[in-house]
Amino acid sequence: MPIECFRVDDRLVHGQVVVGWGQSLRLGFIVLVDDTVAANDWECELYSMGTPPEMTLFVETTDSVVLRLPEFDARADAGMLLTADIPTMGRLVQSAPRIRAVNIGGVHHRIGRTWRLPYVFLSPEDDAALAAIASCGVRVTAQDLPGADEVPLEALLSGGPA
């Protein structure tokens, strides 16, 4: 079963992922892609403690995940791939053409970012990175939980839905 969802969420493994999406998609594994987390044992341990025992967590770097994507796609259970930021997902999209849809699940406030949705704040650099992902033929939408409405990229880039 291929990875069901490619999600950008700066909280990585958290409640919306393991409870909201985890139950809806019946996730069996999560692939966390973050070079900094992968390089720190204590961060890996922290994220593994946040993952329910019935799910398997894989922590990968941006390079290693590209090599392992076929392996993840061949698993019998459903999975979700998480990155903490848009540029990392952009690099994955460039390296793995099989990614056809990207979910923006949580990009929170920092200096330089402006409000688009309660859970999405974007800087001009983020806008450009999202447009670049979409230009690869990838469907980009924002949706925090399975029951929430999908917000198309055009609405995000134009300053959020009316």
Added chain:
Amino acid sequence: MTIAAPPLSVGTRMLVLARLLTLQGSYNYETMIGNGIAFAIEPALRLLPGGRGGEAYCAALARQSRYFNAHPYLAAVAVGALARAELSLENLERIERFRTAACGPLGSVGDRLVWAAWLPLCSLIALLTFGLGASPFMVVAVFLGTYNVGHLALRIWGLNVGWSDGLAVAPALSTPLFRRGPLMLTRVAAVVGGVAIPLALARSAGASPLGVFIIGGVGAAGAVMLGLTQGRVQGWRVSLALLIVAGVAAMVLR
């Protein structure tokens, strides 16, 4: 270079704990509960060199006011750990990394344990109390009592374990309560629900077979609808629709 953190007096701990109860009041879309974290940790930061208003105090308070998002009860773990880290003059980059990395796991563990398991279990225990014939006041008291015992215990444990373990708090989250607890509580809730629902139904409908049929039918239809729409419809919309139906039914049947 880190130093040994000064001891945290009982008074300071109580003050931090009391402020943790206000955490959800600080919620906003920009910093989430970041301001609440700073407010809760502030009594401990007074122990920094220079004291209240000093340079180290102001810098730490500003640092702790930034974006933070976790389950409000398990945020106590982060507050305890961050208080120790700040008072130990821990490396600032490590503090920032911890603040970033702690959000997700503390949110995940808390959501699974509290919102998805403890809260439904307490609701079903209250329903069971109703089914056993308790007064409305007793039903509410049982719900609030059981729920708050759990939530206060979680906050007290979180603050203590965070303070004692500091930034190396991850192993504390591997306790069976957090790993297997949600599943166990969900199973207990299923058993309690299986006992409570028929009893509550019998009490609501009285001895009338028609009443049992109507209430049972509406309940069963609601359960089927929730199952079919799981993950596609927001809970508050379903709840609002059910409340409207119940209100109209009450007016018509009166």
